[in-house]
Amino acid sequence: MTELAKTFEPGPIEAKWYSHWEENGLFRPERPDAEPYTIVNPPPNVTGSLHIGHALDNTLQDIMIRYERLRGKDALWVVGTDHAGIATQMVVERQLEAKQDKRTNYSRDDFIKKVWEWKEESGGQITRQLRRLGCSMDWSREQFTMDPHFTEAVLKVFVDLYNHNLIYRDKRLVNWDPKLKTAISDLEVESREVAGHMWHFKYPLAGGETYTYVEKDEDGNVTLTEERDYISIATTRPETMLGDGAVAVHPSDERYAPIVGKLCEIPVGPKEHRRLIPIITDDYPDPTFGSGAVKITGAHDENDYGVATRNNIPMYRLMDEVAAMRTDGASYAADAARAVEIAKGAETNPKEVDSLNLVPDEYRGLDRYEARKRVVADIDAEGNMIIVEDKMIMQPFGDRGGVVIEPMLTDQWYVNAEELAKKPIEAVKSGSVEIVPKTWEKTFFNWMENIQPWCVSRQLWWGHRIPAWYGPTIHKIHETGDILYSMKETVPFVATTADEAAELAQKYYSNLARERGWPVEHLSVVAVDAVSRDALHDGEVQIWRDNDVLDTWFSSALWPFATLGWPEKTDLLDKHYPNDLLVSGFDILFFWDARMMMMGRQLTGENPWPRLYLHGLVRAADGQKMSKSKGNVVDPLGLVDQYGADALRFFMAAMESQGRDIKMDDKRVEGYRNFATKIWNAARFLQFNGIGASDSIAAPKAEKPVNRWIIGEVVETLAKLEKAFDELRFDGMADAIYHFTWGTFCDWYLELIKGDIDEETKAVAAWAFDQILVMLHPFMPFITEELWGAMGAGERDHYPLITAKWPEPEASVDAAAKAEIETAIAMVTEIRALRSELNIPWSSRLTLHPMEAGAASGGASLDRMGKADMGAVIETPPPGSAQIVVQGKSYAVPLADAIDLDAERSRLTKAVDAAEKEVKSLEGRLNNANFVERAKPEAVEKARADHAARSEEAGRLRAALERLA
Incomplete structure (x- = not known):
């Protein structure tokens, strides 16, 4: 034995043992013939630092991996970090800004080199912090989502999914962050309630036409009849009026039945070029809200996008990448005139609609909020503003850029998530994947069965660059070899390398030339990073690489198997895939867990794991969600410094109750x-x-x-x-x-x-x-x-x-030994409780008299631990005795020689009265509706806790008093 110090000091012990474990390879000892057990950690951002949610998540995983390691299994806990496209690029750009430098001063490759330099010098802080927590991960195989083998897997997946028609390029509405200048996922959007306005405007009917507007109450009685030459709409974003494609009313709304199918005028822009848009019906408008008529701007609103898609309404993008009003395109007069023709039914195509810039010249280049002010002022000056209301509105903010998100119609790459979701849904329904706690299954099914296409492209430089090259649409090849081409419409070539893409393009263009009888002897294809239009001649076609990168969730969806060497058939993959368990917060169920199930089933044919455990969030002591803005964030490493990692870990385990949030x-x-x-x-x-x-x-x-x-x-x-x-x-x-x-x-x-x-x-x-x-x-x-x-x-x-x-x-x-010892413990417990309740000094020795034959004896433990002896069996307790009950048997304990009985009765009576008076007072507060409804939640909670404590105390004191009766 080594003699232990008198005082337990966790800090030095933690540092010593973690180093010993890691240096000796004890987190994954050599067990080639043992049964495998595998967990992969949700890879934290390489820019991240340990927060209290990480502490919970990784503690639970470490508990499971240490348990299975002790059971002799080949326990592998895969560890690594995510390249975190947006977060990492922001960190490096901020460093450049601090030196009065910026990303665009560098080529793409040079900037990426700077990111790698940052990663080597400063990235991975969180992995060092995980060690402080005691996480027994296999650090010898630490993974990174931008490692070469991982990148190869990501590119292969993209190409394979594309070739199976499960990835495609489409123009759809996305969350656009004007500060970061990229599309972002729903997970990266925070909705906040802010003070705003609701503007009500008149949209005049075309040609000055009028109709009878009739309004009725709930009973069908007419409350208003008037002739109108306009339809009223309300909006919180007047600047988007410039891109309206229609005005919609509900099919059942009788007020507007006379004008459905007619045209109305957007009341902004040069009068001679005012656009006309149709009035349509759709189930989306609520007849009881506002005027019941809504403008449809499909390129800048999620709900409007759905209406426009259902009704084939053109969608006009108004803003550029920084959410300023567009400056490109032809003159407003020409584009507006063409839009009116489209509204009247002229044939068009998405490319033409996208090219139209319907921002009037005087608004072009303005910030969206400045444009809003100008639009409102101009409409008001013409007398077309009905009213403006102050209103609290929910607005989406980018969680990293910190600015209001602009819903934007853009070209992006999408995964056919609906198809990929089918097998995971069946896996959970059949029980081959168990979600714990089961209550999350309903949420899982609701999302997966209504899943939308997954946007996987991001407009960044740091990340897995999308393996797609584009070539121009060729209209003709002259005998001289000169190529007549169009850059507006392109042909995609998806391949893992530039050479493979060039081969695909060579085949495509050569076949096209042969089919059309063009000269092909000089035709060649060259893959480039960025196209040089001047080079598209003399029989050479350039194809250029997509500038976008993949959403980081796309690569992390491969984590359970790509970390084990997939797509190579490695021994590690064969032994440790599928994994055994995934532990994650419920907040990433859709963004990571479900997507791993989709990719796992599609790419390997197997579920990535048979069990998914979803834990809750760690909240502040008052139950609020932790946030830096509230100042209630808890630093887990501060708790480790103060109390030790073991104490924090045990707290996390003790408080984790199958998915419920932890205070x-x-x-x-x-x-x-x-x-x-x-x-x-x-x-x-x-x-x-x-x-x-x-x-x-x-x-x-x-x-x-x-x-x-x-x-x-x-x-x-x-x-x-x-x-x-x-x-x-x-x-x-x-x-x-x-x-x-x-x-x-x-x-x-x-x-x-x-x-x-x-x-x-x-x-x-x-x-x-x-x-x-x-x-x-x-x-x-x-x-x-x-x-x-x-x-x-x-x-x-x-x-x-x-x-x-x-x-x-x-x-x-041993049943007999258990009964004997439990009786002794119960007897000592009762004697100690009696001493405590009645203030019996330890110097006073007590005697217990069984009140029936066959009562148990406390033995030597009663003597030593309760300072009491067993007396003779008696039928009636002597005066001044208290009674205790042990395992259903009664014992009398004479107290006349131990305490002043009258004084003790008096003390207990006063104490009971005081406790009951306080209980009654607290009951009055809690029964007061004004207090419960208006007081701060923490005050009400404290009153309830105090009431419970005082009630318990009163009951204990009454019981003690009754012992002396």
């Missing part, structure tokens, strides 16, 4: 630090009594009831723990080992054996403590490893706890 509570973390100290002191007690490490995995032979009892308690605790592991009940796991360690072993077993520690007891105590260390290790790895080594110094130098054997007691519960 942060420093006091609970502090309590688990005290738990660690309790274990430390228990080890010191054992050492003081000559008890070290056990030399047996099976339980030692035992004759004494107390030893037979503790062996049975280990057996029962192990069964509870393993059941909780099977069910992924982390709170149940923590509860089982905590109560056994603190209550059963430390508080009772060590007390019961004091003064009577023979060789049998030493062997049993050593064995039982070993079982505690092994069972507790997944939750509190540092202190358990330290104690494991200290208790068996010299014997365990080559047998660390991290790779020890999970308990196999080869014993059962």
Whole structure:
């Protein structure tokens, strides 16, 4: 044994053992023939730092991987980081800005080199922080989503999906971040309520036409009749009026029935070129909201996009990449005139519609908000504004750019998620993939069965560049070899390399030339990074690379298998795929978990894992979501510094109750630090009594009831723990080992054996403590490893706890010993409670008189731990006695010689009255609707907690008083 220090100090212990584990390869020991067990971590952003959600997520994973490692499995926890396209590019661009530099001063390749330099110097901070938490990941195989092998896998997937018609390019509405100048996902959008306005405008009917507008109440009574030459619409974004394609009303709205199918005029822009748009019907407008008529701007509003798509309404993009009004295209007069022809039914195509710039000349180049002011002022000046209302509106903000998102119609690459979702849906329905807790299945099905196309392209430089090249549409090749081409319409060539793309293009253009009888002897294709239009002659066609990169969720969707070497058929992949379990927050169920299921089934034919565990969020103590703006973010490393990693880990496990959110509570973390100290002191007690490490995995032979009892308690605790592991009940796991360690072993077993520690007891105590260390290790790895080594110094130098054997007691519960010890414990507990409640000094020895034959005796433990003796059986308690009940048997305890009975009755009576008075007062507050509805939630919660505590106290005091009756 190595003598333990008097005080438990976690910091040095954590640093020592983590280094030892990692340096000796103990996170994945060599077990080639063992059953595999595999977890992949949700890869954190390479720019990230450890937050409290990471601490929860990774603690739960580490508990599972350490448990399975102890069970002898080839446990692999795959670790790595995500390249985080937007976040990483922002970090590097900010560094350049700090030096009065910018990205566009560099070529794409040179900028990417700078990103790699940053990654090597500063990236990966979070992986160092995960070590502080004790995460036993296989760092020798740390992955990165931009590693060469991973990049090859990503490009192959894109090409394969494209060739199977599961990836395509389309013009659809996206969340456009004007600051970052890229499309972003729904996950990266935050909705905030802000002060805004609702403007009501007149859209005059074409040609000055009028109609009878009739308004009725709910009973059908006419409340308003008037002749109108306009239709009223309301909008919170007047600048988007410039791109309106129609005005829509509900089919059942009788007010507008006379003008459905007619044209109305957008009341903005040069009068001689005002655009006309049709009035249509659609189920989207709500007749009871506002005027019941809505303008349809399909290129800049999600709901309008749906209406425009259903009704074949043209969608006109108004803004550029920074959300300024467009400046490209022909003159407004020409484009507006063409748009009117389209509104009247002229044939067109998407390319032509996209090329039209319907921003009047005086608004071109203006910021969207400046354009809004100008549009409102101009409409008002003409008398077409009806009213403007102040209104709180929900606006989407980019979580990184921090500016209002602009819904924008753009060309992007999409995955056919509807097709890919079919097999994952079936997997969950059939039970081949289990979602824990099951309550999340409904949410999963709702999203997957209504899934939309997945936009996977991003307008960035950092990331996996989309493996697509574009060639011009060729109209003719002259005899001279000169090519007549069009750059407006292009042909895509999707391949993993430029050479492969050039081969595809060569074949395409050569076939086209032969089909049309063009001269082909000089025709050649060259793949370039950026096209030079001057080079498109003399029989040479240039194809140019797509500038966009892939959404980072696309690459991370391959994480369960690409990290193991896929698409190569590696031994690692064969053994560890499918994985065994995925642990993630519920907030990335759709963005990562479901997409891994889609890719796994499509690319490997197998589910990536059979079980998906979704945990909740860690919230502030008052239940609010943590955010920097609220100032309630908790730094997990600060908690580690203060209380130790083991305490924080145990808190996370104890509070994790199958998906429910966790309220942060420093006091609970502090309590688990005290738990660690309790274990430390228990080890010191054992050492003081000559008890070290056990030399047996099976339980030692035992004759004494107390030893037979503790062996049975280990057996029962192990069964509870393993059941909780099977069910992924982390709170149940923590509860089982905590109560056994603190209550059963430390508080009772060590007390019961004091003064009577023979060789049998030493062997049993050593064995039982070993079982505690092994069972507790997944939750509190540092202190358990330290104690494991200290208790068996010299014997365990080559047998660390991290790779020890999970308990196999080869014993059962001894019913007789269990009954005997539990009776003694119950008796001592009741005597101690009696002393506490009635203020009986420890110097006063008590006598217990059974009130019926056959009552149990407390034995030696009653004498030593309760300072009480057993007396003769009596039928009637003597005057001044209290009564206790142990396991259904009553005992009288004479107290006349121990306390002043009258004084104690008086004290208890006053205490009961005071407690009940406070309970009544708190009841009054809680029954007051004004208090419950208007007070701060934390004040109401405190009142409820105080009421419960005071009620419990009053009940305890009444019971004590009744003992003296």
